[in-house]
Amino acid sequence: MNKTKKMPELLVPAGNLKTLKYAVEYGADAVYIGGKKFNLRSLGNNFSVGELEEAVNYCHDKNVKAYITLNSIIFENEIKTLKKYLSEINHINFDGFIISDPAVIKLIKIYFKNPNIHISTQVNVTNSFGVNLYKELGAKRVNIAREIKFEDLKKIIKNTDIEIEVFIHGALCISYSGRCMLSKYMAGRDANKGECAHSCRWKYYLMEEERPNLFFNIVQDNKGTFIYNSRDLCLLPKLDMLVNAGVSAFKIEGRMKTENYIAQTVWVYKKALEYIKNNEFDENKKNILMEELSKCSHRNYTLGFMFLNDYKELEDNGDVGYVKNYRFVGLYNGINEKYNKPEILVKNQFKTGEYMEILEPLKMPVKVKINEIIIIKNNNDFMSNTANPNDIVILKDIGNINPYAILRIKV
Numbered sequence: 133m134n135k136t137k138k139m140p141e142l143l144v145p146a147g148n149l150k151t152l153k154y155a156v157e158y159g160a161d162a163v164y165i166g167g168k169k170f171n172l173r174s175l176g177n178n179f180s181v182g183e184l185e186e187a188v189n190y191c192h193d194k195n196v197k198a199y200i201t202l203n204s205i206i207f208e209n210e211i212k213t214l215k216k217y218l219s220e221i222n223h224i225n226f227d228g229f230i231i232s233d234p235a236v237i238k239l240i241k242i243y244f245k246n247p248n249i250h251i252s253t254q255v256n257v258t259n260s261f262g263v264n265l266y267k268e269l270g271a272k273r274v275n276i277a278r279e280i281k282f283e284d285l286k287k288i289i290k291n292t293d294i295e296i297e298v299f300i301h302g303a304l305c306i307s308y309s310g311r312c313m314l315s316k317y318m319a320g321r322d323a324n325k326g327e328c329a330h331s332c333r334w335k336y337y338l339m340e341e342e343r344p345n346l347f348f349n350i351v352q353d354n355k356g357t358f359i360y361n362s363r364d365l366c367l368l369p370k371l372d373m374l375v376n377a378g379v380s381a382f383k384i385e386g387r388m389k390t391e392n393y394i395a396q397t398v399w400v401y402k403k404a405l406e407y408i409k410n411n412e413f414d415e416n417k418k419n420i421l422m423e424e425l426s427k428c429s430h431r432n433y434t435l436g437f438m439f440l441n442d443y444k445e446l447e448d449n450g451d452v453g454y455v456k457n458y459r460f461v462g463l464y465n466g467i468n469e470k471y472n473k474p475e476i477l478v479k480n481q482f483k484t485g486e487y488m489e490i491l492e493p494l495k496m497p498v499k500v501k502i503n504e505i506i507i508i509k510n511n512n513d514f515m516s517n518t519a520n521p522n523d524i525v526i527l528k529d530i531g532n533i534n535p536y537a538i539l540r541i542k543v
């Protein structure tokens with residue numbers, strides 16, 4: 133089928149209003165958010181009905197789309213509550229509904245006029261027949277399973293005329309995305325109801341059944357054994373190939389992530405899309421952007437199933453603890469009138485003499501040396517060599533900064 137090439141939408145997670153604003157300011161084309169019910173992050177902050185409305189209005193004011201996740205599996209005894217919830221939110225002008233259970237597809241058409249239905253990764257659609265079946269059911273978009281190969285992705289896009297969305301960045305499950313019972317068995321918390329306890333990330337020992345209190349170490353690396361733990365997905369090096377293949381939306385994982393993580397990843401992928409659009413996405417640019425991504429807290433990256441031939445990289449799950457190359461040290465906290473300078477809310481300790489990087493929306497990061505810290509304390513301001521978490525400080529070495537600036541220091 134004929135398609136005109138266009139740049140994919142950058143779709144970004146937001147766990148609360150504050151993170152959502154960072155996502156929008158750093159360049160998201162669309163955000164996805166969850167209400168207090170029926171989404172797969174039931175342990176996150178999530179949005180009350182009022183907050184959902186506020187979030188959607190904020191996005192629309194900034195010309196950004198807002199999708200709601202309603203992608204948990206629905207049991208018969210939940211249908212009544214689901215209907216009630218849909219009736220509570222059906223005055224909100226969502227741009228799309230991320231759904232996995234067919235019951236929600238059916239009901240959403242009753243409670244919303246002409247809803248844009250997006251099929252969740254939870255459904256694990258792996259072929260064009262599956263995509264077109266969901267089209268017949270009214271879907272406008274399908275998030276294709278992370279487990280497919282790139283060659284298959286291209287064929288799927290050729291064989292459908294609805295939108296294909298691809299996860300490009302974030303945590304991976306060791307199971308087919310989300311379809312996992314590990315957490316339910318180990319902790320009684322059902323990942324399919326949004327309660328995942330991340331049991332795949334735990335450290336495991338060997339125990340013989342007759343000796344229940346004797347735990348034998350299995351040494352995978354010097355930190356222990358994490359046999360189910362997966363690396364994090366990062367498709368940045370292949371992003372141009374995905375654009376050329378005709379992917380409609382690039383999705384970042386992480387509704388539980390901080391504003392710092394969201395700002396940095398969105399900054400990187402927004403820049404990458406700009407480079408691709410201008411035919412400037414060469415190896416040098418890729419390296420610069422990968423360097424930026426290495427500044428977010430992450431597990432070692434993988435290209436996932438889509439671009440790996442022998443899955444060696446996926447099998448190699450040694451050393452998959454978090455890599456933290458930078459510490460997030462502060463956020464903008466408004467303008468201090470006395471000093472006519474931005475106040476900084478300190479998130480992690482820093483000292484004079486350290487070099488701080490300032491990341492702002494759509495600008496290259498800049499580095500400054502911190503020579504002077506003034507702690508603001510109810511008109512008893514004082515100089516200090518150290519800023520501690522929750523201090524409000526003035527940094528004379530920093531000029532005016534964007535209200536959504538992220539301050540970080542190399543560890």
Ligand code: SF4
Pocket residue numbers: 304305306307310311312313314315323328329330331332333
């Ligand atoms: S336990 Fe791990 S593999 Fe299972 S759903 Fe949770 S994150 Fe995914």
